[in-house]
Amino acid sequence: MARGLRRRARGQRPDRRRPRNRHNDSRGAAESRRARSHRAADRFAVTRNFRSGSTSITWMAPYFGYARSDKRRGGRTPVMGRLVADFAESAGIDHVIAVDLHSQQVEGFFHIPVENLSAVPAIADTLKSHLEPESVIVSPDAGRVKMASAYASRMGCPVAVLHKERLNGRKTAVSRIVGEVRARPCVIIDDMISTGGTINNAVEALIRVGAAGNFIVAASHGVFTSEARKNLNPIPPSGKSS
Incomplete structure (x- = not known):
């Protein structure tokens, strides 16, 4: 306050800068270091291809990890998805092929053609032989309803949707379930498994609402961070994963 008064006394504008968020700063710095490492490797590859006479470069990115950073989640948190898209174009890449992007809006970060392929048909066909009678496809949140519907259509199963509420910046809890799951085997689908939370x-x-004890978990991308083992171990032994 004293600083602001002194600035006003000298005819200057008060300091309205936001307080530093050390958590976001450190996370952003870590993401930036990882981004620089990947960008350097990709830039070397692109440059080498151009020097060898390539007229076009297609970036095959089956797992576009930065797609999860598609919006700001804090005052100083970078939107890494947009940053990597800008890098790809500045490096000379003119076509991107990815698989099951975390959100469709990531395609809008690019000004070059982006093909978002789906692993759902291949995974669904594999799961058919493991299905039990009366199985239900479960979307773990509202954002995966479209993917769950694609699985259900291909596998001939009904869909159930879990709705989550955010408890704080990092934790969420299931608030309600839409669909009939009582005494029925469940196939939980997602685009990726990172921490397993x-x-x-x-x-x-x-389990709380009485679903059968047999679970199948299917995801396009198995990232499995260091927290995944701790979070996935409590899953009942009768559960299955794919």
Whole structure:
């Protein structure tokens, strides 16, 4: 306050800068370091291809990890998805092929053609032989309803949706379940499994409402961070994963 008064006395504008958020700063710095490392490797590859006479470069990115950073989640948190898209174009890449992007809006970060392929047909066809009678496809949150519907259509199963509420910046809890899951085997689908927290919460919520003890978990991308083992271990032994 004293600083602001002194600035006003000298005819200057008060300091309106936001307080530093050390958590966001450190996370952003870590993401920036990882981004620089990947950008350097990709830039070398692109440059080498151009020097060898390539007229066009297609970036095959089956797992576009930065797609999860598609919006700001704090005052100083970078939107890494947009940053990597800008890098790709500045490096000379003119076509991107990805698989099951975390959100469709990531395609809008690019000004070059983006093909978002789906692994759902291949995974669904594999799961058919493991299905039990009366199985239900479960979307772990509202954002995966479209993917769950694609699985259900291909596998001939009904859909159930878990709705989550955010408890704080990092934790969520299932608030309600839409669909009939009581005494029925459940197939939980997602685009990726990172920490395993979403899957663990889904299994606990389904057990509470009386779902059968047999679970199949299917995801396009198995990232499995260091927290995944701790979060996935509590899943009942009868659960299955794919």
